[in-house]
Amino acid sequence: MKPLLSSLRGQQPSIPPIWLMRQAGRYLPEYRALRQQAPDFVQFCLDPEMAAEATLQPIRRYDMDGAILFADILLIPHALGCRVRFEPGVGPVFEPITSPNALSPGSDWLDMLHPVGETVRRVKAALPARTTLIGFAGAPWTVATYLVEGGTSRDHAKTRAWAFGDPEGFDLLIRRLVETTVDYLSMQIDAGAEVVQLFDSWAGALPADGIRRWSLGPCVAIATALGARHPETPVIVFPRGAGPATAWFATSGAFAGVGIDSSIPPEWAAAVLQPNVAVQGNLDSIVLKVGGDTLTESAAAIRQAFQGGPHIFNLGHGVVPQTPPEHVAELVAYLRGEG
Numbered sequence: 001m002k003p004l005l006s007s008l009r010g011q012q013p014s015i016p017p018i019w020l021m022r023q024a025g026r027y028l029p030e031y032r033a034l035r036q037q038a039p040d041f042v043q044f045c046l047d048p049e050m051a052a053e054a055t056l057q058p059i060r061r062y063d064m065d066g067a068i069l070f071a072d073i074l075l076i077p078h079a080l081g082c083r084v085r086f087e088p089g090v091g092p093v094f095e096p097i098t099s100p101n102a103l104s105p106g107s108d109w110l111d112m113l114h115p116v117g118e119t120v121r122r123v124k125a126a127l128p129a130r131t132t133l134i135g136f137a138g139a140p141w142t143v144a145t146y147l148v149e150g151g152t153s154r155d156h157a158k159t160r161a162w163a164f165g166d167p168e169g170f171d172l173l174i175r176r177l178v179e180t181t182v183d184y185l186s187m188q189i190d191a192g193a194e195v196v197q198l199f200d201s202w203a204g205a206l207p208a209d210g211i212r213r214w215s216l217g218p219c220v221a222i223a224t225a226l227g228a229r230h231p232e233t234p235v236i237v238f239p240r241g242a243g244p245a246t247a248w249f250a251t252s253g254a255f256a257g258v259g260i261d262s263s264i265p266p267e268w269a270a271a272v273l274q275p276n277v278a279v280q281g282n283l284d285s286i287v288l289k290v291g292g293d294t295l296t297e298s299a300a301a302i303r304q305a306f307q308g309g310p311h312i313f314n315l316g317h318g319v320v321p322q323t324p325p326e327h328v329a330e331l332v333a334y335l336r337g338e339g
């Protein structure tokens with residue numbers, strides 16, 4: 001069995017499988033060259049030839065155990081009528097929404113995302129035998145923050161004010177995102193994705209009861225609905241910043257894997273999460289950027305902490321654009337014992 005799938009089924013290989021969030025992207029010169037051919041980021045994501053190439057670039061360089069589909073978490077709201085544009089130096093920009101009716105899926109919304117399915121098919125056909133193809137979507141809470149704030153935000157104050165002030169209205173928005181996310185991920189699985197990951201990058205902006213209602217609840221709903229349609233496909237959830245509430249995700253029974261950010265002590269995660277799920281993480285992204293002995297020492301400590309159970313080596317968040325590509329090669333070589 002592929003090493004990444006083995007970990008997710010609780011049968012840990014002796015060398016932990018590895019992939020990195022944002023392993024495709026601006027730190028790679030070949031990515032920057034490809035990206036120049038498509039100034040519009042949404043068009044780039046929806047071009048199967050270019051998106052498949054971007055997915056495969058880090059696999060050619062590093063022989064990762066996982067290939068993450070090249071796409072973006074904001075394609076779903078885009079297809080649901082909330083158009084996103086990516087501004088250089090700023091990031092994603094939306095017209096901020098104030099009502100759940102801003103998301104009104106027409107019957108053909110998924111057609112707009114069919115190029116993503118085509119990307120999955122092309123990548124699947126090109127991948128080495130050991131590599132697992134990972135599909136993904138944003139978790140409803142995180143996607144909602146971009147819609148309500150109109151882009152990236154420091155404190156997510158408008159989204160929290162809506163959630164706390166009008167919880168029923170906010171639930172409607174979240175429910176629409178749950179339903180559409182199930183259909184979108186199901187499409188990725190039908191096209192060949194072998195694992196799917198839900199990115200709840202801003203889970204940590206919520207208080208604990210909010211995490212339960214708007215992060216855990218919707219992620220469990222998505223994983224459960226997917227499990228009914230695709231019982232063989234493991235789901236990984238990444239509730240970034242959730243702290244000890246991460247334990248709820250691990251014990252929910254809905255997920256095969258839980259991603260942890262770098263603030264979570266590995267020993268805690270090994271004791272509390274690993275008996276229930278494969279743990280994915282959690283090297284600091286800047287440690288990878290810095291490299292050298294700091295990198296190998298940090299990687300060794302993480303490996304050591306998780307050696308008693310299923311572990312997928314990853315970062316605590318994404319690769320940063322300033323990362324020297326050689327550091328990724330050094331990390332992979334070190335973990336495989338060739339370093």
Ligand code: CP3
Pocket residue numbers: 020021022023024025026035041068069070071072073074086090091092136152199201318
């Ligand atoms: O290699 C991979 O991980 C696969 C592709 C991928 C992208 N975005 C490509 C991308 C994945 C899995 C994502 C997820 C994503 N997108 C998240 C969750 C993970 C996280 O980082 O917290 C979020 C919050 C987004 C939304 C998003 N997309 C933002 C905020 C930005 C702008 C910030 C930035 O890094 O530029 C993007 C753009 C984006 N998505 C880029 C890439 C490679 C950079 C675009 C470029 O080439 O200019």
